[in-house]
Structure formats: C-alpha cells, structure tokens
Amino acid sequence: MKDTDYVVNGVSLEGVRNGYELVVIGLMKKLIPEYPEFDNCPRCIEDVYALSLSRIPSTYFRINSSFSLNDEPDETVEEIVRYALFQVINQPKHK
Numbered sequence: 153m154k155d156t157d158y159v160v161n162g163v164s165l166e167g168v169r170n171g172y173e174l175v176v177i178g179l180m181k182k183l184i185p186e187y188p189e190f191d192n193c194p195r196c197i198e199d200v201y202a203l204s205l206s207r208i209p210s211t212y213f214r215i216n217s218s219f220s221l222n223d224e225p226d227e228t229v230e231e232i233v234r235y236a237l238f239q240v241i242n243q244p245k246h247k
C-alpha cells in the first residue's frame with residue numbers, strides 16, 4: 153500500500169474508520185482468554201478480526217467524531233466475535 157492510496161485531493165481518508173473496529177478489538181481482548189485452545193498467533197488473530205468485521209454491517213465515521221453505534225446491540229457483536237474465534241480455532245489457515 154502506498155502512502156497516497158488513501159489520499160484524495162490532498163485529504164487523507166485514513167482517519168475515517170469502521171466504528172466497529174475498536175468494538176471488535178475490545179471484545180477480542182476480553183474473549184480470547186476464555187479460549188485456551190486459541191493459539192494466539194498473528195495469523196489467527198488477524199483472521200478473527202477480519203472474519204468478525206466482515207460479518208458486521210460496517211459503519212464508517214471520522215475518528216474523534218461523536219458518532220454513536222446504537223444500531224447493533226453489543227451482545228450480537230459479541231456473538232459474532234465468538235463465532236469467528238470458534239471458526240478460526242477449528243479451521244486455522246495454517247498447519
């Protein structure tokens with residue numbers, strides 16, 4: 153990825169994020185200790201993150217704006233992250 157890939161007319165769009173990124177990261181930190189069978193390798197951690205986010209409707213907003221994420225109840229996002237952990241534990245993309 154080049155430095156300019158996320159720049160339009162001199163404006164960087166890297167500060168526009170999917171609001172669920174930090175929700176998923178927070179849930180991963182909370183839930184992973186409940187799964188001792190999870191290997192914690194970088195590949196699997198990335199896969200859980202990607203798999204979780206791809207199953208949640210994305211909601212983009214500017215970092216530091218006061219956008220709220222009330223559309224999706226936290227329990228549902230937690231279920232999605234648990235499902236992603238289950239999938240990656242049972243079918244890791246490596247030997």
Ligand SMILES: [Zn+2]
Binds near residue numbers: 192194244246
């Ligand atoms: Zn792994």
